[in-house]
Amino acid sequence: MIKWFSSRTVFSMLLLNTLVSSCALVFVLVFSLQRIADEHPRRYLSKALFSNLVMDKTPEQLAKININGVPLTVIPQDAINDAQYESYKPLLKIALRDPDGIAIITNNDNYIAAAFVNKNHTFIVLPQFGRSLSSQALSIIGLITVVIVLILLLNFYSIHLLTKPFIELGRGVKHANQGDLNYRIPLNRTYGEYKTLADSFNTMLQRLHRIHEARRHMLLAIPHELRTPLTRLKVRKDLITDEPLRQAILGDIVNVERILDAILYTEKTHSGEDKINLSKINVAEFFNEIVLEQLNTKSLIELKMTHNMSFFYSHSVMLVVLMRNLIGNAVFYGQSQPVTIFVKEQGYALHISVTDRGIGIAEDQLPFLTEPFWREDESRQRESGGYGLGLYICKTIVDGLKGEIKIDSTKGKGTTVQVIFPEAFILPSSK
DSSP states (O other): OHHHHHTSOHHHHHHHHHHHHHHHHHHHHHHHHHHHHHHHHHHHHHHHHHHHHHTTOOHHHHHHOEETTEEOEEEEGGGTTSGGGGGGHHHHHHHHHSTTSEEEEEETTEEEEEEEETTTTEEEEEEEESOOHHHHHHHHHHHHHHHHHHHHHHHHHHHHHHHHHHHHHHHHHHHHHTTOTTOOOOGGGOOHHHHHHHHHHHHHHHHHHHHHHHHHHHHHHHHHHHHHHHHHHHHHHTTOOOHHHHHHHHHHHHHHHHHHHHHHHHHHHHTTOSOOOOEEEEHHHHHHHHHHHOTTTGGGEEEEEEOSOSEEEEOHHHHHHHHHHHHHHHHHHTTTOOEEEEEEEETTEEEEEEEOOSSOOOGGGGGGTTSTTOOOTTTSOGGGSOOSOHHHHHHHHHHHTTOEEEEEEETTTEEEEEEEETTTTSOGGGO
């Protein structure tokens, strides 16, 4: 049965669940209403039969009558107030007021009937017969309650079965959002349209994984491919007699080598090929040296530091590459406006923020800033410099160091990149 259900489509499952639930409720309600509706004719029939049974009988004949083992009770009218008949008083008063002299009322779970025989001035009482409507109603209510509970449980199971694939699809989307392109949604936990959707989602993840791997291999290949031309340039630059020109060419070669080293290092770190070894770094010395490196633009850079501890723990090479990229971006896109670097200690976390007052970035473009080779159409054209690798390298480094990077920007007002390393001030051996 479960296998049959799992092979149905979502629409047919919902339709079947609705039909079964509706039919069950209709059946119970019709049955209940029928029982209640039939009770009134039964009472009238009982009244007529009881009247016919007792009205024309003599006391001797009445004494011999019993119904389902219950004998009749004969009460003279003048004895109605006797203590032994106290429980019958309400019934006898109704019989006196009734045009036919017959009264039937409930007594606990049964009925009790009485007839007033005018010619004998006596009451004939049948103390117990049948089941009362209230008792039947309670049974019917109990039955309805049980059926409704069972239907609710069945619906709960059906809805759980119907929505279970959503959980698997959600888990797949979560893995993909976290960058885990190796995850695949188990198709045996889905069915119908869900299985088709899950299969398409898995195919999409597989293609994205191939694209991602191809891009990563390309990034790893670029440094190796450029090593030889750079080596030749180093040799040929010595043939230039103009010393300033030769130093400028050497500076460009060194910058290119730094970029290539950063790409190679971050990609190996991202793939887990290189182990990250943390070292002890002096806070003030490190960030002051980073600013001093910016020979031509250090006048634009303002460094602010608030910290109690003198040292923190990180990977010095990766952190240098990170700061060079962040400062380089801020200076380049800051349009000669001041750049603020703020370093602070908060608990055991190291907070670094780099703020420029430049062209800024549109809000809808922020989620893509850390993608490799991505550049905003208007502000980061090829002729403006940059190849869309800077923030990708920064993101990879921060992830490798188990940190967090946040980017806030307003078009035309500037950009702030904040990096947080939660355990930078904790000894590596004590983590």
